[in-house]
Amino acid sequence: MNTDERRFIFQDLRSVEGYIDPPDALVFKALLQAQTKDGLEGGMAEIGVYYGRSYFLLRKFAQPQEKVLGVDLFELDPPLDGSLDQYDRLMENGRRLGFEMDRDLIIKGDSTRLAAADITCRTGPVRFFSIDGGHHLHHVLADAKLALEVIAPHGVIVFDDTFNPAWPEVTVGVADFLRTHGHSLVCFAMTKYKTYVCRREFHALYAGAIAAGDELQALDHVETQFLGSRVVRLHNPTRRRVMYELMVRSGLGGFSERIYRSKVKQVKESVAGT
Numbered sequence: 001m002n003t004d005e006r007r008f009i010f011q012d013l014r015s016v017e018g019y020i021d022p023p024d025a026l027v028f029k030a031l032l033q034a035q036t037k038d039g040l041e042g043g044m045a046e047i048g049v050y051y052g053r054s055y056f057l058l059r060k061f062a063q064p065q066e067k068v069l070g071v072d073l074f075e076l077d078p079p080l081d082g083s084l085d086q087y088d089r090l091m092e093n094g095r096r097l098g099f100e101m102d103r104d105l106i107i108k109g110d111s112t113r114l115a116a117a118d119i120t121c122r123t124g125p126v127r128f129f130s131i132d133g134g135h136h137l138h139h140v141l142a143d144a145k146l147a148l149e150v151i152a153p154h155g156v157i158v159f160d161d162t163f164n165p166a167w168p169e170v171t172v173g174v175a176d177f178l179r180t181h182g183h184s185l186v187c188f189a190m191t192k193y194k195t196y197v198c199r200r201e202f203h204a205l206y207a208g209a210i211a212a213g214d215e216l217q218a219l220d221h222v223e224t225q226f227l228g229s230r231v232v233r234l235h236n237p238t239r240r241r242v243m244y245e246l247m248v249r250s251g252l253g254g255f256s257e258r259i260y261r262s263k264v265k266q267v268k269e270s271v272a273g274t
């Protein structure tokens with residue numbers, strides 16, 4: 001990972017209020033870069049952009065010609081003191097991080113009411129679709145159906161908050177969706193927070209990208225099964241999560257990425273004196 005990417009993931013993203021943590025940010029990066037390396041192009045989309053933390057991660061790894069669409073109700077935290085509302089904070093965060101913010105690529109509204117064409121007319125077929133909007137069963141099923149309608153053959157769909165006891169219907173929705181579409185879709189990876197899905201023909205490619213991802217070597221790769229497919233569960237030990245939080249809270253955020261370097265890499269870097 002180059003210095004600019006490292007700074008973006010471990011520092012810039014933290015300046016945006018939101019939820020994606022380093023392991024998932026590194027998985028997004030590995031998958032997006034594997035697609036680019038293999039010439040698998042396409043737009044990207046996220047339902048539930050909040051203030052943009054994972055949306056800007058997609059922007060960071062999009063190619064110049066690729067469009068990244070964000071969808072949100074933008075009804076959170078109505079400010080009482082005249083400060084920026086959710087939509088304006090998203091736009092402001094984007095400009096601060098150096099992205100051009102196109103209003104046509106940020107849809108304000110209920111994702112469950114969108115048609116596939118509302119997305120594809122803006123992005124074309126989608127190579128990476130992140131679902132992190134409404135967390136009830138009808139939201140998850142509607143968002144998953146929409147994602148399936150707009151993804152390119154090589155598209156990845158990522159569900160947030162799966163297996164989180166706080167949001168049980170997300171898990172039910174993802175299981176229902178995969179059981180309905182199991183002839184064509186498979187899960188290939190899981191983290192503490194997210195579940196990653198693609199078409200069967202691309203399972204090997206994405207599983208391989210995760211197995212080989214340099215920055216993912218610091219995580220434990222544990223093989224499991226989910227609804228008929230082989231899945232790698234990326235486990236981030238509690239001690240590392242606690243250490244990361246402590247470093248961030250004590251103002252050592254700039255160094256926090258070091259704890260996500262693999263042991264092999266740490267040894268190589270100390271030998272090289274970097």
Ligand SMILES: C[S@@+](CC[C@H](N)C(=O)[O-])C[C@H]1O[C@@H](n2cnc3c(N)ncnc32)[C@H](O)[C@@H]1O
Pocket residue numbers: 017018019020047048049050051052053054055071072073074075076109110111112132133134135139
């Ligand atoms: C957990 S936050 C998303 C976090 C974000 N992905 C991040 O990286 O920080 C969930 C977002 O989904 C949005 N949301 C909830 N229901 C929605 C719906 N039906 N349509 C569109 N957005 C929705 C909320 O407004 C909220 O901003």
